[in-house]
Amino acid sequence: MHNNCMESTREEMLMKIREYNFSIIELALYLDTHPDDKKAICMHKEYCKTVKELEDKYQKVYGPLTIKYPCNKWRWLEEPWPWEKEAN
Amino acid sequence: MWTYDKRLEYPVNIKCPNPKLAKVIISQYGGPDGELAASLRYLSQRFGMPDQKSKAILNDIGTEELAHLEMVGSIVHQLTKGASIEEIEKAGLAPYYTDHGVDVYPASAAGVPFTAAYIACKGDPIANLQEDLAAEQKARATYEKLIDLCRDDPDVIDPLRFLREREVVHFQRFGEALRGVQDKLAEKKFYMNNNCPMNQMNNDKDCGCGN
Secondary structure (H helix, E strand, O other): OOOHHHHOOHHHHHHHHHHHHHHHHHHHHHHHHOOOOHHHHHHHHHHHHHHHHHHHHHHHHHOOOOOOOOOOOOHHHOOOOOOOHHHO | OOOOOOOOOOOOOOOOOOHHHHHHHOHHHHOOOOHHHHHHHHHHHHHHOOOHHHHHHHHHHHHHHHHHHHHHHHHHHHHHOOOOHHHHHHOOOHHHHHHHOOOOOOEOOOOOEOOHHHOOOOOOHHHHHHHHHHHHHHHHHHHHHHHHHOOOOHHHHHHHHHHHHHHHHHHHHHHHHHHHHHHHHHHOOOOHHHHOHHHHHHOOOOOOOOO
16 A cells, blocks of 8 residues: 555545645636636646646545546445545 | 546537438437436436445446537537528428527427426336336437438438447446346345335434444
8 A cells, every 4th residue: 555645544635636626627717718827827737737646646545536547446336425425 | 526528429520510400319418318318317316326336337327428418419519500591490490599599408309498307316226227227228219210310411320329329338237237236125124114214314213324
């Protein structure tokens, strides 16, 4: 198991991933109407890089967040699903 | 949650507008056996599924149906884009044009606006999965009728054949999920009333969590 991942719990990692993904959504909406804002583009780039690293780390330990994560065992089936409170 | 992929699941590239075909294909957008109904049906039913496989398959097919909704919308859009007002009138689309122009509005071929009455969530996984199997067969049959009606345009038939094929695959997967659910329910004594949230709420000593 990955050492860094043991430092934070699943919930903590998931909340970080949520926060970065939300920031990317928010920046994308802003950039849709302000495509020339250099500062926003810079932040978007940085957040995309960070969220990819965080998601890679998370998925190695806790299983896939999307069906695009390659695996030897089909962990996609594992519960809880996001609509079950144990997942949140 | 969802993110958007900026591409179609299967390409739609229609060279000649043909509003007559758009008038019937719109049914797979917002009609009774259309992709919107399919997606909402599966994504709503998934909350009540009792095992891992049925939760996963409803989640993933419900998601793929959204991609199909986009494909059908693209077909309708390309069939109406650039059509003359005479062509639109001749296709019988004057009433549609009056209310929607050439926007893609979720309605059936007969012009009935989309309604959630097209879907069921019965609070019973067996009943729900049986409904899903029927829905896939009805969608397949609809695509076959549409392929008949579009026989002169291979550009339209091509994506319709892909969509028809997906219905067949979904039917297969739902059948497997249903057998899994039946096996799971057969594992232990299963009293329908134990599954009712009202009964659990009325018993304040036992929240049903087993502790």
